[in-house]
Structures are given as C-alpha cells and as structure tokens.
Amino acid sequence: KNEVEQSPQNLTAQEGEFITINCSYSVGISALHWLQQHPGGGIVSLFMLSSGKKKHGRLIATINIQEKHSSLHITASHPRDSAVYICAVPHGGSNYKLTFGKGTLLTVNP
Amino acid sequence: GAGVSQSPSNKVTEKGKDVELRCDPISGHTALYWYRQSLGQGLEFLIYFQGNSAPDKSGLPSDRFSAERTGGSVSTLTIQRTQQEDSAVYLCASSFRDRQPQHFGDGTRLSIL
Numbered sequence: 001k002n003e004v005e006q007s008p009q010n011l012t013a014q015e016g017e018f019i020t021i022n023c024s025y026s027v028g029i030s031a032l033h034w035l036q037q038h039p040g041g042g043i044v045s046l047f048m049l050s051s052g053k054k055k056h057g058r059l060i061a062t063i064n065i066q067e068k069h070s071s072l073h074i075t076a077s078h079p080r081d082s083a084v085y086i087c088a089v090p091h092g093g094s095n096y097k098l099t100f101g102k103g104t105l106l107t108v109n110p
Numbered sequence: 111g112a113g114v115s116q117s118p119s120n121k122v123t124e125k126g127k128d129v130e131l132r133c134d135p136i137s138g139h140t141a142l143y144w145y146r147q148s149l150g151q152g153l154e155f156l157i158y159f160q161g162n163s164a165p166d167k168s169g170l171p172s173d174r175f176s177a178e179r180t181g182g183s184v185s186t187l188t189i190q191r192t193q194q195e196d197s198a199v200y201l202c203a204s205s206f207r208d209r210q211p212q213h214f215g216d217g218t219r220l221s222i223l
Contacts, residue, residue, distance in 0.1 A: 035214075041147075045211040
C-alpha cells in the first residue's frame with residue numbers, strides 16, 4: 001500500500017499570503033490527485049498530475065517523481081480558500097484505487 | 111444538474127437495520143467509485159466499477175457491505191445489519207474513464223444509533 005504523508009496538518013494564514021502544502025508518498029505512481037473539501041463536505045478535484053507543474057487560477061501544483069513529492073501552492077490567498085486540501089495517490093498497482101492523505105486544514109483570515 | 115447525485119443526504123437508522131445508499135453518476139462516465147470518510151479518519155476506497163467489467167471490491171470492510179451498478183449507470187451501496195462503526199459519510203465519485211479526474215457527490219451522512 002502507498003503511504004501518503006501531508007504537511008502541515010493545520011495552516012492558518014492571513015489574506016494575501018502565499019500558501020504551500022506538501023505531500024510525500026512511498027511508492028512510484030502514475031498520477032497524483034489534489035482535492036479540496038469545503039466545510040459541509042463537498043469534494044472537488046483540483047489537479048491530477050503525473051509530472052511537472054499545473055496551474056489553475058491562483059492554484060499551482062508541482063510534482064517531483066524522483067523524490068516522490070508534490071506541493072500545492074496558493075498565491076494571494078483569500079478567505080474562500082479555507083478548506084481541507086487532500087492529496088491522493090493510486091495503490092495496489094492500479095490507476096484508480098486511491099490512498100488518501102489525512103488532509104491539511106487551511107484557514108485564511110481576512 | 112450535471113453533477114454526481116447521492117441520496118439520501120442524511121440517514122439515521124438503528125443498529126442491526128439494513129441501509130441502501132444510492133449514487134447517480136454523471137451521464138457518460140464509465141467509472142464509478144465509492145469511498146467512506148469516518149470521523150477522524152481519512153477517505154478510504156471501498157469499491158470501483160468500470161463499464162461492464164467485474165467490480166473491484168477489495169476495499170469493502172466486511173461481507174455486510176455490497177454494491178451493484180445497474181445498466182452501467184446508477185449504483186447502490188448496501189450495508190446489512192448495520193453496526194455503530196459504520197457511521198460515516200459515504201461518498202460516490204465518477205469519471206469518464208479511470209486515469210481521469212473524479213467528480214464527487216455531496217455524500218450520504220450515515221448515523222447508526
């Protein structure tokens with residue numbers, strides 16, 4: 001099974017700050033997922049990446065396959081970014097059976 | 111709406127009863143996933159359906175849990191003889207194929223008294 005570690009567990013920031021959330025995993029993968037879960041439970045897929053970097057608005061995800069590490073960055077953070085951010089990777093040799101990190105609770109204060 | 115629809119949104123039942131949770135995936139999505147999120151625990155994979163292939167049931171925690179997907183569309187997760195440790199949010203997701211981003215429903219919050 002792929003072990004997934006996220007850091008930090010909790011993060012509090014002021015509006016406008018640059019945010020970085022880290023994810024490390026133990027076994028080589030085909031792709032890594034970043035998910036966002038708002039209070040109330042709805043989960044949104046932010047990124048699915050297998051190499052390099054992807055950008056969507058103020059969100060940037062990077063992955064280093066050799067180091068088995070990914071980062072999620074938020075530029076110019078805003079209170080509406082407050083959510084739990086979850087990293088997930090495939091395990092068991094499949095492309096679909098995901099192992100999830102415990103999540104990073106981000107709170108952005110105005 | 112065009113998203114993944116789950117019902118009911120909340121379910122409270124007594125220990126020992128059977129429950130059925132329903133998932134209606136996005137039209138055209140061949141892959142369907144069930145996950146569980148327990149209080150204080152992360153998300154865990156339960157079962158995966160892809161088209162007409164046999165489902166991957168390797169994540170189901172016990173034989174009290176079963177799932178089916180009829181006509182390659184709607185899926186039902188059934189829990190028999192519910193136990194208190196079954197209390198959790200059950201989430202369904204679908205994707206166009208595997209290796210594609212997954213679209214999640216809002217989940218069913220199951221509480222076992």
